[in-house]
Amino acid sequence: MSLALLTISSYIFSFQVSAFSLTNCTVSGALNNTEELKVLCYKMGFYTVPSPIPSNARFIDMSFNFFSNIRAGDFEDLWNLRGFNLSNSDISKIEDGTAKHFPNLIKLNLAYNKLKTVSRGLLDGLVNLQVLRLDGNLIESIDEFAFNTLRSLIILNLTENNLRQIANVRPVLLSPSLEELLIGSNKFDVFNSCDLSRTALSLKKIDLSYNPLTKFQITENIFPNLDYLDLSHCGRNGTMLWNITDKTFLNSVKALNLTAVDMPEEDLTAVLQNITWASLFKLRLSELKWMKPGILLQSGCLPGLKVLRMLQNGISKLTAHMLDPCSNLTELDFGNNKISAVSASIFKELTQLKTLYLQVNKLTK
Structure with missing residues (x-):
């Protein structure tokens, strides 16, 4: 039997010797196809986990329901499962041991629930998990051994939680393969x-955006492989101390986002002038309306920089020589400003420029 799309509503369908009934859910794919079988139970108003779930399901979507509590007994072993979406389902508790039913899971989405802690047994057994979303919860603490078995984890999203102190993130570093750590909007002030660590980490991307940081300090070379650093919308009340004790500590960073960073003009200028990272080629300096465009360009066009984005900075005109320090740029974005006049000679030094964005400005010709 091959079924392209099978909607199950209070019926029992059999395949060979097995049978199951899954009220109001949709099963997409052939029941005997272990590569494609999807069970779709999203937005069904469920308060309990529907059952029985086809044992060879490859992907399950139970998002946008009202489960509240998930028990280990809600699931049989699902050895074939690779993706599981339980986001937006009011989940405040998941019984330890539940994850052992999904030993081959690769992607788990628990975003936008009401979890307050990551317990020791919450993720136990997910040795093949590569992507984990816990963003949009209420997480305040993570057990020191919660990530002990996640040896394959590459991407972890903890954005929009209540971790408050960087030390509370430390347990996730037990995942030796972790490359991307998203911890924006967690109320970190330092x-x-x-x-976080005193030894080198495997991280390639770290997102600290939307935290009220009063201090950003690196005193050890813990990010030797970091490609991307996002500090956008960080700072508080115009103060954020920037202290990197060795200029080479972030030498591998290729892209830096300082959009709307809450620092005085002179402090941000000093930060940019002290950046000598050999790999940096992309810089975002958007939403910095309190800074004079000329000063921002003078300090922001770093040697080796190829891509510069300065959106929503309130720039009204581009005058002669303003872009002279930016001769190495290949891409420049001035979108969403108030530019009404452009000097005829402003781009003469930009001999390598290939792409220029001027969308949503006040240019008339």
């Missing part, structure tokens, strides 16, 4: 590298 980032000290020593609070």
Whole structure:
């Protein structure tokens, strides 16, 4: 039997010797196809996990329901499962041991629920998990051994939680393959590298955006492989101390986002002038309306920089020589400003420029 799309509503369908009934859910794919079988139970108003779930399901979507509590007994072993979406389902508790039913899971989405802690047994057994979303919860603490078995984890999203102190993130570093760590909007007021680790990490991307940081400090070379650093919308009340004790500590960073960083003009200028990272080629300096465009360009066009984005900075005109420091740029974005006049000679030094964005400005010709 091959079924392209089978909607199950209070019926029992059999395949060979097995049978199941899954009220109001949709099963997409052939029941005997272990590569494609999808069970779709999203937006069904469920308060309990529907059952029985086809044992060879490859992907399950139970998002946008009202489960509240998930028990280990709600699931049989699902050895074939690779993706599971339980987001937006009011989940405040998941019984330890539940994850052992999904030993081959690769992607798990628990975003936008009401979890307050990551317990020791919440993720136990997910040795093949590569992507984990816990963003949009209420997480305040993570058990020190919660990530002990996640040896394959590459991407972890903890954005929009209540971790408050960088030290509370430390348990996730037990995942030896972790490359992308998203911890924006967690109410961190201080980032000290020593609070996270004193030894080198495998991280390639770290997102600290939307945290009220008063201090960003790196005193150990814990990010030797970091490609991307996002500090956009960080700072508080115009103060954020920037202290990197060795200029080479972030030498591998290729892309830096300082959009709307809450620092005085002179402090941000000093930060940019002290950046000598050999790999940096992309810089975002958007939503910095309190800074004079000329000063921002003078300090922001770093040697080796190829891509510069300055959106929503309130720039009204581009005058002669303003872009002279930016001769190495290949891409420049001035979108969403108030530019009404452009000097005829402003681009003469930009001999390598290939792409220029001027969308949503006040240019008339």
